Amino acid sequence: MAAILVVGEQAHGHLKKATLSALTAAQQMAKQSGGQVQGVLVGSGIGTSAQELASYGITVHAVDAAPFEHAVAETHAAAIAAAAKAAGASDVVMAATAYGKDVAPRVAVKLQAGVASDVLAIAGEGGKVLFKRAMWAGNAISTVEVTTQVRVVTVRATEFAAAQKGASAGEIQKLDVQAPQAKTKFLEFNEVKSARPELTEARVVVSGGRGTKGDFKPIEQLADALGAAVGASRAVVDAGWQPNDLQVGQTGKVVAPQLYIAAGISGAIQHLAGMKGSKTIVAINKDAEAPIFQVADYGLVGDLFKALPELADAVKKLQ
Amino acid sequence: MKILTTVKRVEDYESKIKVRPDQTWIVTEGVNYRANPFDEIAVEEALRLRDANMPSEVVVVSVGPAAAATEIRSGLAMGADRGILVKHDAFVDSDGVARLLQKVIEQEKPDLVLMGKQAVDVDDNVAGQLVAEYLGWGQATFASKKESLESPEEKAKKPGLKLSADKKSVQAAREVDGGLEVLEVQLPAIVTVDLRLNVPRYASLPNIMKAKKKPIQELTPQGLSVDVTPKVKVLKVEPPPARTAGIKVPDVATLVQKLHAEAKVI
Numbered sequence: 389m390a391a392i393l394v395v396g397e398q399a400h401g402h403l404k405k406a407t408l409s410a411l412t413a414a415q416q417m418a419k420q421s422g423g424q425v426q427g428v429l430v431g432s433g434i435g436t437s438a439q440e441l442a443s444y445g446i447t448v449h450a451v452d453a454a455p456f457e458h459a460v461a462e463t464h465a466a467a468i469a470a471a472a473k474a475a476g477a478s479d480v481v482m483a484a485t486a487y488g489k490d491v492a493p494r495v496a497v498k499l500q501a502g503v504a505s506d507v508l509a510i511a512g513e514g515g516k517v518l519f520k521r522a523m524w525a526g527n528a529i530s531t532v533e534v535t536t537q538v539r540v541v542t543v544r545a546t547e548f549a550a551a552q553k554g555a556s557a558g559e560i561q562k563l564d565v566q567a568p569q570a571k572t573k574f575l576e577f578n579e580v581k582s583a584r585p586e587l588t589e590a591r592v593v594v595s596g597g598r599g600t601k602g603d604f605k606p607i608e609q610l611a612d613a614l615g616a617a618v619g620a621s622r623a624v625v626d627a628g629w630q631p632n633d634l635q636v637g638q639t640g641k642v643v644a645p646q647l648y649i650a651a652g653i654s655g656a657i658q659h660l661a662g663m664k665g666s667k668t669i670v671a672i673n674k675d676a677e678a679p680i681f682q683v684a685d686y687g688l689v690g691d692l693f694k695a696l697p698e699l700a701d702a703v704k705k706l707q
Numbered sequence: 708m709k710i711l712t713t714v715k716r717v718e719d720y721e722s723k724i725k726v727r728p729d730q731t732w733i734v735t736e737g738v739n740y741r742a743n744p745f746d747e748i749a750v751e752e753a754l755r756l757r758d759a760n761m762p763s764e765v766v767v768v769s770v771g772p773a774a775a776a777t778e779i780r781s782g783l784a785m786g787a788d789r790g791i792l793v794k795h796d797a798f799v800d801s802d803g804v805a806r807l808l809q810k811v812i813e814q815e816k817p818d819l820v821l822m823g824k825q826a827v828d829v830d831d832n833v834a835g836q837l838v839a840e841y842l843g844w845g846q847a848t849f850a851s852k853k854e855s856l857e858s859p860e861e862k863a864k865k866p867g868l869k870l871s872a873d874k875k876s877v878q879a880a881r882e883v884d885g886g887l888e889v890l891e892v893q894l895p896a897i898v899t900v901d902l903r904l905n906v907p908r909y910a911s912l913p914n915i916m917k918a919k920k921k922p923i924q925e926l927t928p929q930g931l932s933v934d935v936t937p938k939v940k941v942l943k944v945e946p947p948p949a950r951t952a953g954i955k956v957p958d959v960a961t962l963v964q965k966l967h968a969e970a971k972v973i
């Protein structure tokens with residue numbers, strides 16, 4: 389039975405939540421094609437994360453050695469491809485995170501596989517696995533077939549629920565891989581530390597646009613009243629008002645929270661591509677004609693500097 | 708130093724994109740075309756690196772129909788030195804593009820290849836990484852400027868990529884989840900660029916005129932011995948599920964009441 393190999397991602401000794409969405413996608417593919425899900429995790433000192441992944445009832449190939457400490461694409465792709473060969477994988481599945489996007493195509497070349505990126509749904513007919521993906525900033529949804537013997541896919545985590553723990557724990561198999569001599573050296577990581585929830589995982593997101601004129605206090609105060617993550621439009625990030633990784637959209641992060649509040653954001657198609665999947669959308673904008681109102685469940689025409697503090701107060705009173 | 712940049716001809720993001728009734732592709736009649744915005748950033752970066760490291764050359768490569776010469780010309784009008792068009796009328800998937808680029812790169816032997824992180828038509832975000840692995844080169848994806856686009860560094864048109872003094876490697880800050888990562892990649896290397904690497908210049912009228920005289924060499928997949936049968940076949944293209952507009956609320960109190968009692972999200 390061919391294996392569907394899900395590639396885990398970890399940071400600070402914890403498995404990333406996005407991995408559990410990739411696992412769900414792998415399970416759906418296995419159901420269609422009759423394969424068996426296995427996992428791989430690459431890094432240095434990744435024991436607890438590997439255990440966490442195995443607790444979903446799958447065999448996890450752990451490539452755990454010093455040369456893999458940093459997620460350099462050349463070395464990680466080599467380790468993942470080695471695991472795919474060891475597992476006899478027909479498919480390799482990763483979340484479409486920065487890591488997944490960086491590494492997956494290199495894995496594909498090593499396995500002579502085609503790659504379907506940022507997959508929204510697993511489709512298919514008669515045992516044939518097909519993938520749905522967004523193109524032209526979400527203006528079109530395509531169904532694609534990867535025609536190669538082995539397939540590599542990255543999946544959009546917000547479109548797949550997190551996997552449930554297995555009835556029994558799986559096992560960890562150590563895999564020794566000779567790290568290739570990388571031409572790339574990790575120098576530093578300037579992490580943006582925040583006490584707020586992670587943007588892509590938050591239940592509520594409050595995003596600000598150019599309408600904030602760079603003053604994010606009202607956005608942050610509402611976010612904190614709601615226990616929400618903060619997001620931004622490209623205009624805000626380009627201006628240097630907020631860090632890059634807060635950008636929501638076609639070329640930034642894709643979010644799908646229970647509640648998305650857009651304040652001072654016009655609603656360009658590229659922004660909508662990153663938040664249209666949210667359950668409830670609220671738009672606050674001075675301009676009644678702003679396109680954001682076309683996707684908002686609740687629209688408030690008004691000044692965000694007045695509306696957001698009022699909203700924050702009302703939320704606090706509710707709690 | 709020789710720098711190769713890639714430019715894809717894509718639908719203008721200002722154009723309305725509609726799915727064809729037969730669901731095979733999008734409607735292309737009446738749509739405007741332009742260079743992929745990320746690729747303009749790649750060309751801009753190449754020009755800044757060239758001008759800071761003369762003598763150097765910037766070559767613009769595109770894979771596409773004859774009309775893609777227009778996008779190569781727009782790169783030449785920005786200031787690039789010459790162009791290469793790998794002419795093919797039918798759809799080429801990102802893997803096919805990557806294998807064609809591999810051949811062109813093996814012929815041209817550039818020190819650095821700058822590509823966009825994603826083509827905004829297919830939104831794949833894979834071609835650069837594929838080329839790097841096909842060539843066995845290092846890569847830095849999603850390259851960004853450490854400083855903001857409003858910074859003095861950007862106003863002074865400084866490159867965001869830092870070439871080492873011996874010109875054997877390049878340092879790139881990358882936009883990754885949770886922050887900025889800095890990598891050092893040995894040359895030759897592939898760098899894919901993100902939105903915040905620079906603000907691309909507009910072509911001036913004299914440069915547009917000059918660009919008309921710059922050479923564009925034509926190649927073909929056959930000539931390069933590359934089979935461009937797609938590995939990823941597009942079977943169907945559908946419109947996205949529609950999201951309908953909801954209601955306008957008159958004030959914050961009503962909004963809170965709706966979110967609490969109706970949507971039950973707060």
Ligand SMILES: Cc1cc2nc3c(=O)[nH]c(=O)nc-3n(C[C@H](O)[C@H](O)[C@H](O)COP(=O)(O)OP(=O)(O)OC[C@H]3O[C@@H](n4cnc5c(N)ncnc54)[C@H](O)[C@@H]3O)c2cc1C
Pocket residue numbers: 596597598599600620621622623624635636637638639640641651652653654655656657658659662672673674675678690691692693720744745827
């Ligand atoms: C290749 C490409 C990729 C892109 N990717 C992305 C992406 O991933 N994400 C993204 O967001 N954008 C992206 N964009 C940019 C996008 O096209 C828009 O330019 C951008 O989203 C606009 O940001 P904005 O809505 O904050 O600003 P604007 O369009 O300037 O809108 C500001 C809004 O604020 C309102 N306003 C002003 N003052 C107030 C006030 N006091 N109270 C309430 N409302 C107020 C105004 O009425 C206006 O509607 C991309 C563009 C390109 C070309």
Ligand SMILES: Nc1ncnc2c1ncn2[C@@H]1O[C@H](COP(=O)(O)O)[C@@H](O)[C@H]1O
Pocket residue numbers: 713714715716743745746768769770771801804821822823824825826827829830831832833834835
């Ligand atoms: N047909 C093409 N011609 C030239 N460059 C291309 C082509 N397709 C993709 N690229 C380059 O590869 C990058 C990533 O594209 P993709 O992986 O297809 O989203 C683009 O930004 C371009 O720089």
